[in-house]
Amino acid sequence: xxxxxxxxxxxxxxxxxxxxxxxxxxxxxxxxxxxxxxxxxxxxxxxxxxxxxxxxxxxxxxxxx
Numbered sequence: 877x878x879x880x881x882x883x884x885x886x887x888x889x890x891x892x893x894x895x896x897x898x899x900x901x902x903x904x905x906x907x908x909x910x911x912x913x914x915x916x917x918x919x920x921x922x923x924x925x926x927x928x929x930x931x932x933x934x935x936x937x938x939x940x941x
Contacts, residue, residue, distance in 0.1 A: 887935050894928040908935045 882890065888906070895905055899918035904910045912932050919925055 882934070884935065884938050887931055887938070891928060891931040891935065894924040894931060896924075898922050898924070898928070908932060908939065912936055 891911075892905065898915070900911070900915070904914075911928075915925070915928060915932065919928075922928075
């Protein structure tokens, strides 16, 4: 995954998939800043946590361009 260049839409789609089964309020799943600050609270042991963190970091970089 890290060697692929993904656009913002692809990153968001991948993040949606990674968040399945995590304890995240539905209205916050598109709030990248909130996710960046709070995803670990109830989800750090989730199998997709590392993938979700990576995707959030990529989206934060996109927003800061």
